[in-house]
Amino acid sequence: MVQFSEEKLAKVKELIERYPEGKQKSALLPLLHLAQDSFGGWLSSDTMDYVASLLSIEPIEVYEVATFYSMYNTKPIGKYMFEVCQTGPCMLNGSDNIIEYISKTLGIKPGETTADGLFTLKTVECLGACGYAPLMQLGKHYREHLTKEKVDEIIAECSNTAAANN
Amino acid sequence: MGRKLLLEKAHVPGIRSYEVYRREGGYASVEKALKTMSPEAIVEEVKKSGLRGRGGAGFPAGLKWSFIAKPEGVPRHLVCNADESEPGTFKDRYLMEFIPHLLIEGLIVSSYALGSHATYIYIRGEYAWITDILEQAINEAKANGFLGKNILGTGFDCEIYVHRGAGAYICGEETALIESLEGKRGNPRIKPPFPAIKGAWGRPTVVNNVETLASVVPIINLGGEEYATIGVGKSTGTKLISACGNINKPGVYEIDMTISVEEFLYSDEYCGGIPNGKKLKACIPGGSSVPILPANLLLKTAKGETRYMNYESLSDGGFASGSMMGSGGFIVLDEDQCIVRNTYSLARFYRHESCGQCSPCREGTGWMEKLLYRLEKGEGKSSDIDLLWDIQSKIEGNTICPLGDAAAWPVAAAIRHFRDEFEWHVTHAAEAQTSNFGLAHYADPIHVPTV
Numbered sequence: 001m002v003q004f005s006e007e008k009l010a011k012v013k014e015l016i017e018r019y020p021e022g023k024q025k026s027a028l029l030p031l032l033h034l035a036q037d038s039f040g041g042w043l044s045s046d047t048m049d050y051v052a053s054l055l056s057i058e059p060i061e062v063y064e065v066a067t068f069y070s071m072y073n074t075k076p077i078g079k080y081m082f083e084v085c086q087t088g089p090c091m092l093n094g095s096d097n098i099i100e101y102i103s104k105t106l107g108i109k110p111g112e113t114t115a116d117g118l119f120t121l122k123t124v125e126c127l128g129a130c131g132y133a134p135l136m137q138l139g140k141h142y143r144e145h146l147t148k149e150k151v152d153e154i155i156a157e158c159s160n161t162a163a164a165n166n
Numbered sequence: 167m168g169r170k171l172l173l174e175k176a177h178v179p180g181i182r183s184y185e186v187y188r189r190e191g192g193y194a195s196v197e198k199a200l201k202t203m204s205p206e207a208i209v210e211e212v213k214k215s216g217l218r219g220r221g222g223a224g225f226p227a228g229l230k231w232s233f234i235a236k237p238e239g240v241p242r243h244l245v246c247n248a249d250e251s252e253p254g255t256f257k258d259r260y261l262m263e264f265i266p267h268l269l270i271e272g273l274i275v276s277s278y279a280l281g282s283h284a285t286y287i288y289i290r291g292e293y294a295w296i297t298d299i300l301e302q303a304i305n306e307a308k309a310n311g312f313l314g315k316n317i318l319g320t321g322f323d324c325e326i327y328v329h330r331g332a333g334a335y336i337c338g339e340e341t342a343l344i345e346s347l348e349g350k351r352g353n354p355r356i357k358p359p360f361p362a363i364k365g366a367w368g369r370p371t372v373v374n375n376v377e378t379l380a381s382v383v384p385i386i387n388l389g390g391e392e393y394a395t396i397g398v399g400k401s402t403g404t405k406l407i408s409a410c411g412n413i414n415k416p417g418v419y420e421i422d423m424t425i426s427v428e429e430f431l432y433s434d435e436y437c438g439g440i441p442n443g444k445k446l447k448a449c450i451p452g453g454s455s456v457p458i459l460p461a462n463l464l465l466k467t468a469k470g471e472t473r474y475m476n477y478e479s480l481s482d483g484g485f486a487s488g489s490m491m492g493s494g495g496f497i498v499l500d501e502d503q504c505i506v507r508n509t510y511s512l513a514r515f516y517r518h519e520s521c522g523q524c525s526p527c528r529e530g531t532g533w534m535e536k537l538l539y540r541l542e543k544g545e546g547k548s549s550d551i552d553l554l555w556d557i558q559s560k561i562e563g564n565t566i567c568p569l570g571d572a573a574a575w576p577v578a579a580a581i582r583h584f585r586d587e588f589e590w591h592v593t594h595a596a597e598a599q600t601s602n603f604g605l606a607h608y609a610d611p612i613h614v615p616t617v
Contacts, residue, residue, distance in 0.1 A: 018284075018327040018329075020241070020284075020367055023348070023367050025348065025349035025350075026329075026347060026348050026349045026367075027349065028349030028350075029291075029329065029330065029331065029332050029346065029349060030329065030330060032332065033291070033330060033332065055349075057349075061349075061350075064351055065349065065350065065351055068334065068351040068352065068521075069291070069331070069332035069333045069334050069352075070332070070333035070334065071291045071292070071332040071333035072332055072333075086511070086514075087253045087454075087511060087512070087514075087515045088253045088254065088450075088454050088497060088508060088511050088512050088515065089253060089254055089410045089411050089497050091507070091508070091511045092411050092412060092497070092499060092503060092508065093410075093411070093412075124333075125253075125335070125514075125515045125518050125519060126251055126252075126253040126335070126454075126515060127292050128250045128251055128255065128256045128259055128290060128292065128293070129256050129259065130253065130254050130255070130256055130408065130410035130411075130416075130495070130497070131256055131408060131409065131410040131416035131417050131418070132256075132416070133410065133416075137292055140294040140295050141294075141295055142292075
């Protein structure tokens with residue numbers, strides 16, 4: 001059973017109040033972000049049904065939104081997701097080589113997760129940071145000007161953090 | 167060194183905080199506007215300034231504001247479009263990240279002009295850390311009496327909320343953005359009714375780009391007439407250009423629109439030229455959806471005149487030999503780049519981002535991606551090039567929103583100017599996998615295509 005903490009429920013209330021009265025559905029995108037961050041980095045159907053109940057809308061209204069936007073994960077992902085931009089300007093600056101290198105280093109193809117559940121590799125379209133290409137999104141932040149050496153460092157950093165937390 | 171109106175103070179240490187921003191003269195336009203001007207007078211100043219929408223379409227901002235309906239008893243809304251997603255464009259991020267209070271200041275003045283008491287910033291979901299920066303700036307502005315109830319004792323109430331998207335280029339289109347703000351899929355609406363009549367929650371709504379709204383600050387401080395003296399012709403004020411691709415100094419530059427493309431590309435003040443002594447092959451001067459130009463048509467127009475970094479000059483020659491200012495995303499391709507591969511990459515982007523509502527766009531973008539993939543891999547046929555041309559021509563103008571056009575134009579321009587490179591990928595399929603078509607005649611002084 002998914003359930004927000006009291007603190008997060010207060011945040012839900014604050015988010016809903018940002019929109020006109022009776023238009024609480026407007027808080028759906030922010031609520032899905034909150035839910036994804038709170039419940040393991042992805043949106044299960046239980047999670048989506050729970051969000052629907054918080055907004056007094058039909059579950060289908062949540063499913064159709066969750067599947068439209070690329071940042072909502074409707075399947076479980078690894079602890080660290082490398083979202084590497086592959087569009088035009090990044091491609092001109094060698095993003096294909098970076099994707100290939102990550103793929104080889106981690107032994108996974110784009111869209112896959114490592115067996116230990118630590119890493120997911122995903123290719124994404126334009127992240128809006130073309131001057132700092134090639135780059136990836138990792139959690140809340142961008143990692144820019146990627147090189148093979150930088151990728152190695154990021155993988156080591158994530159592995160070490162995960163090991164330290166275990 | 168051109169005049170800077172937006173980024174002049176962006177690198178003052180601590181400018182992200184309210185204290186430093188205020189000490190540097192920030193929020194003066196709010197005091198001037200709310201205490202000494204009527205909302206109508208502000209709209210007039212923005213009209214006089216000649217400010218054109220900085221998101222890509224270049225529509226006069228003051229005129230757009232004047233369209234807002236004012237039915238009795240119905241709230242109105244201003245929505246700031248921070249869904250920056252056009253490949254090659256990263257200027258709004260820069261402004262919001264380095265000098266967030268400038269946007270908040272512009273939003274307060276603009277909200278007052280339009281009568282919006284609840285204003286929303288729709289920011290692309292990936293800019294998660296910038297959401298925090300903006301919310302911090304909003305809280306600081308509120309703590310200092312510039313937001314909330316009875317701002318500066320003038321009786322004007324206004325709140326600003328940040329609404330984070332979740333990864334969808336289409337939400338940069340204003341009606342898709344409104345749908346998304348309402349908690350729905352980003353499917354653009356049929357216009358009319360325009361948002362100025364029926365926008366968010368059926369209420370009159372104005373949607374403007376980040377840079378457009380930030381520009382309201384210097385317009386109020388200087389006065390519309392003085393603002394209009396900067397720049398040239400209908401390209402008034404300053405413009406943020408985000409430069410990327412094969413250049414020495416990628417980044418965001420504020421230009422006054424009198425400099426030439428050549429100066430912008432080669433001078434050390436801006437892009438600093440092309441790395442490793444390579445030659446210029448082509449450039450997409452205004453974000454990925456505007457027509458790509460070969461080197462010879464980028465620096466000079468078809469008539470042989472110098473091309474400048476402004477709305478009129480960049481579009482000189484129409485689509486036959488010109489391009490567009492667009493969103494100011496300046497993408498440079500050096501002699502080692504493959505036009506077919508670049509076009510494929512962009513086609514993949516548009517296929518991914520099509521919302522799927524209109525069949526010409528939904529089906530057409532998929533077909534274009536597949537054909538370009540085939541050509542790029544050396545598996546294409548000569549007739550594929552004609553088929554590509556045919557498909558793009560049937561998408562353009564046949565969709566609810568401009569995404570269809572945005573997907574069609576890059577393909578059309580690539581074939582128009584670089585058809586021989588596409589042909590070469592068919593006739594020299596194996597060679598195309600290991601080597602590059604190179605510059606051919608694209609760097610010749612003048613080559614005017616006939617299409």
